[in-house]
Amino acid sequence: MSPIRVSRSGFLMDDDVSNRIGSVGVVASQRAHFDAPLKLRSGAVLPAYDLVYETYGSLNAAKSNAILVCHALSGHHHVAGLYAGDAKSLGWWDNLVGPGRPLDTERFFVVGVNNLGGCHGSTGPSSPNPATGKPWGADFPVVTVDDWVQAQAKLADHLGIDSWAAVIGGSLGGMQALQWAIDLPERIRHALVIAAAPRLTAQNIAFNDVARQAILTDPDFHGGHFYEHSAVPRRGLRLARMLGHITYLSDDQMGEKFGRVLRNDSGSFSFGYGVEFEIESYLRAQGDKFAGFFDANTYLLMTKALDYFDPAHCHDGDLAAALKPARASFLVVSFTTDWRFAPERSREIVNALLKNDQTVSYAEVSSNFGHDSFLLEDPQYHAVLKAYLARVGL
Amino acid sequence: MTLLNRPDFDVIAGWVQPGERVLDLGCGDGTLLKMLIETRGAHGYGVDIDDANVLAAIANGINVIQSNLDAGLAGFVDGAFDHVVLSRTLQTIRHTQEVLAAMLRVGREAVVSFPNFGYWKNRLAVLGGRMPVSEDLPYQWYDSPNVRFFTMLDFEALCEEMKILVRERQVLDEQGKLVTEEHNFLGSLAVYRIARMR
Numbered sequence: 022m023s024p025i026r027v028s029r030s031g032f033l034m035d036d037d038v039s040n041r042i043g044s045v046g047v048v049a050s051q052r053a054h055f056d057a058p059l060k061l062r063s064g065a066v067l068p069a070y071d072l073v074y075e076t077y078g079s080l081n082a083a084k085s086n087a088i089l090v091c092h093a094l095s096g097h098h099h100v101a102g103l104y105a106g107d108a109k110s111l112g113w114w115d116n117l118v119g120p121g122r123p124l125d126t127e128r129f130f131v132v133g134v135n136n137l138g139g140c141h142g143s144t145g146p147s148s149p150n151p152a153t154g155k156p157w158g159a160d161f162p163v164v165t166v167d168d169w170v171q172a173q174a175k176l177a178d179h180l181g182i183d184s185w186a187a188v189i190g191g192s193l194g195g196m197q198a199l200q201w202a203i204d205l206p207e208r209i210r211h212a213l214v215i216a217a218a219p220r221l222t223a224q225n226i227a228f229n230d231v232a233r234q235a236i237l238t239d240p241d242f243h244g245g246h247f248y249e250h251s252a253v254p255r256r257g258l259r260l261a262r263m264l265g266h267i268t269y270l271s272d273d274q275m276g277e278k279f280g281r282v283l284r285n286d287s288g289s290f291s292f293g294y295g296v297e298f299e300i301e302s303y304l305r306a307q308g309d310k311f312a313g314f315f316d317a318n319t320y321l322l323m324t325k326a327l328d329y330f331d332p333a334h335c336h337d338g339d340l341a342a343a344l345k346p347a348r349a350s351f352l353v354v355s356f357t358t359d360w361r362f363a364p365e366r367s368r369e370i371v372n373a374l375l376k377n378d379q380t381v382s383y384a385e386v387s388s389n390f391g392h393d394s395f396l397l398e399d400p401q402y403h404a405v406l407k408a409y410l411a412r413v414g415l
Numbered sequence: 416m417t418l419l420n421r422p423d424f425d426v427i428a429g430w431v432q433p434g435e436r437v438l439d440l441g442c443g444d445g446t447l448l449k450m451l452i453e454t455r456g457a458h459g460y461g462v463d464i465d466d467a468n469v470l471a472a473i474a475n476g477i478n479v480i481q482s483n484l485d486a487g488l489a490g491f492v493d494g495a496f497d498h499v500v501l502s503r504t505l506q507t508i509r510h511t512q513e514v515l516a517a518m519l520r521v522g523r524e525a526v527v528s529f530p531n532f533g534y535w536k537n538r539l540a541v542l543g544g545r546m547p548v549s550e551d552l553p554y555q556w557y558d559s560p561n562v563r564f565f566t567m568l569d570f571e572a573l574c575e576e577m578k579i580l581v582r583e584r585q586v587l588d589e590q591g592k593l594v595t596e597e598h599n600f601l602g603s604l605a606v607y608r609i610a611r612m613r
Contacts, residue, residue, distance in 0.1 A: 352473075368482075368486075368490065371480060371490060372490040375460070375480070375490050375491055375492075375495075376492055378436070378495070380478055381460075381478060381480075382472075382473055382477075382478050382479050382480070383479070383480045383481055383482070384469055384470075384473070384481050385481045385482070386466075387466070401466050401470065404470050405469070405470055405473055408470055408473045408474040409473050411474070412473075412474070412476050
């Protein structure tokens with residue numbers, strides 16, 4: 022019989038969890054309410070808002086060991102661990118966070134937060150609009166990466182954290198780490214920018230717009246007020262996710278995993294439009310799963326935040342000028358087969374930092390798994406993060 | 416006394432002034448850069464393509480950029496460094512002239528060390544009909560990372576052709592001791608400090 026362990030949060034861990042060596046164990050989310058209005062980049066003002074978050078490990082007395090984990094398009098605050106009684110509820114970056122893992126909870130106090138506009142508990146389009154009592158829906162203001170950083174800073178204040186030991190994120194999360202370093206240089210000591218880009222290319226924006234069009238043209242979308250119609254624009258969400266999912270994987274990986282394998286064993290074509298190839302079946306299942314829990318308005322918001330992200334914009338496109346205020350040390354990581362945010366895009370960030378003589382290391386990880394590599398447990402990738410974070414002073 | 420069995424590191428460290436900006440190409444685990452940071456108060460970056468080296472350099476607290484040398488240099492602006500170091504790597508690079516030119520673009524001076532093919536033991540090995548294997552050329556012909564085999568005289572002739580000024584030269588034998596005469600014959604490892612001709 023395995024010994025019973027008690028997790029840091031004080032919950033008794035069941036057998037299943039205690040066997041998961043290196044896990045933070047059972048966790049619970051928390052909620053912070055903010056009454057002070059938040060002025061957004063668009064000019065709109067959010068009168069009040071909630072942020073849901075989770076923490077792992079303990080904040081030290083000097084409050085100098087906190088790491089903020091920023092989530093990407095479909096992520097949330099549940100970064101690591103499990104919810105009590107739900108064995109399927111493993112956090113989205115659990116492989117990275119826990120005792121002895123790169124974000125070592127024996128050493129660091131790790132914070133995950135659901136961003137504004139999200140659909141996992143923080144104030145977003147599905148929350149009630151105080152002016153009407155009905156869900157915000159399409160009336161929820163468009164939020165940007167810098168708005169998220171401001172809101173995350175309010176959460177840091179709430180937790181008593183003056184300065185993050187590190188802010189880490191992949192993809193859209195990496196953009197938040199970059200924005201932190203630019204906007205609040207005194208409050209972030211290390212920025213870990215993974216599988217990110219300094220701005221989206223036309224191709225990237227194009228993918229996002231097709232995804233948005235899928236949602237916006239779904240008859241069940243009702244102009245964003247589908248909650249009132251007890252409808253969900255599933256078809257749109259499903260298509261958006263299917264498209265997105267293709268861009269997160271590499272051609273090689275898809276070829277290896279699915280190839281041209283057919284669903285039926287006969288190996289003959291059906292000469293129709295049903296599900297025939299394995300890849301079709303896989304993508305549809307991914308789309309259905311996603312459409313079952315994700316909010317369509319949040320998807321629209323998140324893709325717009327991606328499109329608008331461009332810190333160099335107000336510096337005539339000069340990224341080095343945009344990064345000049347940053348005081349953080351940077352670790353930039355890219356993956357060789359990531360074509361959504363290719364290594365060249367990470368190198369733009371690195372070169373801008375080099376131009377400024379700023380502190381930066383860059384690892385280009387050989388991985389076969391495309392953009393999604395940042396979520397996976399690649400030995401070199403995790404070793405690099407672990408080695409880098411080990412040198413982060415507290 | 417030599418540091419970490421790399422006698423050329425001592426020579427290189429002697430040429431780096433306190434507080435200088437240094438770029439170490441093919442930095443390995445970052446040992447040289449770390450030494451320059453600790454003993455000279457230097458700062459800068461290492462460049463390496465190898466996964467294990469990048470990991471070791473990060474663990475060593477060095478700023479390391481994972482890149483091949485051509486792309487790695489493209490990211491740096493002109494004159495960004497006081498010294499650009501290429502330690503025991505020139506003989507492994509195909510684009511010799513491009514890399515030397517790029518080093519002197521981003522650096523005020525470059526420091527280059529390489530095994531001297533003209534070393535008498537190497538000549539003897541070839542006279543005996545075999546390719547040399549020595550302290551500074553420790554590979555068999557079939558597993559060698561080296562793609563260019565050249566002597567000190569060859570290097571100096573290239574420098575002249577490329578209008579590169581040799582500011583200083585230190586030559587070491589296999590034991591890491593300084594060679595004071597017949598350099599191209601007695602020297603196993605050569606270390607050059609070079610700059611663009613004005």
